[in-house]
Ligand SMILES: Nc1nc2c(ncn2[C@@H]2O[C@H](COP(=O)(O)OP(=O)(O)O)[C@@H](OP(=O)(O)OP(=O)(O)O)[C@H]2O)c(=O)[nH]1
C-alpha cells in the first residue's frame with residue numbers, strides 16, 4: 001500500500017475517534033463523521049484535488065471546532081501544514097453565533113488556497129445536506145438564510161476551484177440566491 005493511503009487511513013481513523021459521540025442534526029442522527037469524510041471526497045472526486053495535506057485537513061476540519069482536539073495535537077500528529085489549514089477553517093466558538101458567521105464572511109478572502117478549497121467543499125456538502133433533509137428544529141426561513149450567508153462566504157473564496165464553484169453556483173441558482 002502506498003504511503004498516502006496509509007496516511008489517509010490514519011487521518012480518517014483519528015477523525016472518527018474524535019467525532020465518535022457526535023451526530024448530525026438530521027432526524028436520522030447520521031454519524032457526524034459522514035460529513036468530514038464527504039467533504040474530503042468532494043475534494044478528491046469532484047475537485048480533482050490530490051494534495052494529501054488538503055485531503056487530511058478536510059477529514060480533520062471540524063475536530064478543533066467541535067471536539068476536544070487541540071491545534072498542538074494536530075501539529076504533533078499530522079504536521080504544521082495540516083494543523084494550519086484546520087486552524088484557518090476553525091470558528092471561534094467562544095464568540096456569539098452571529099459574530100462567528102460575520103467573521104467567516106470577513107476572513108474567507110484572506111485564507112490560504114488550501115483552506116479555501118476545504119471551505120468550498122464544506123459549504124457544498126452542507127448545502128446539499130440541507131437539500132437532502134432539514135435539520136431538526138430548522139424552519140424553511142432558516143434554511144434559506146443559510147444559503148444566503150453561504151453565498152456571501154463563497155464570494156470571498158472565488159477563483160479557487162472552478163469545478164466546486166460551478167456546483168455551488170447551481171445550488172444558489174436553484175434557491176434564487178445567485179449574485
Ligand atoms: N446542513 C446540515 N448541517 C449540519 C447537520 N448536522 C450538523 N450540521 C452542521 O451544522 C452547521 C451549520 O449549522 P448552524 O446552526 O448554521 O451553525 P452552528 O452549528 O455552527 O451553530 C455546519 O457546521 P460546519 O460544518 O462547521 O460549517 P459552517 O456552516 O459553520 O461553516 C454543519 O456541518 C445537518 O444535518 N445538516
Ligand SMILES: [Mn+2]
Nearest residue numbers: 035061062122
Ligand atoms: Mn464542516
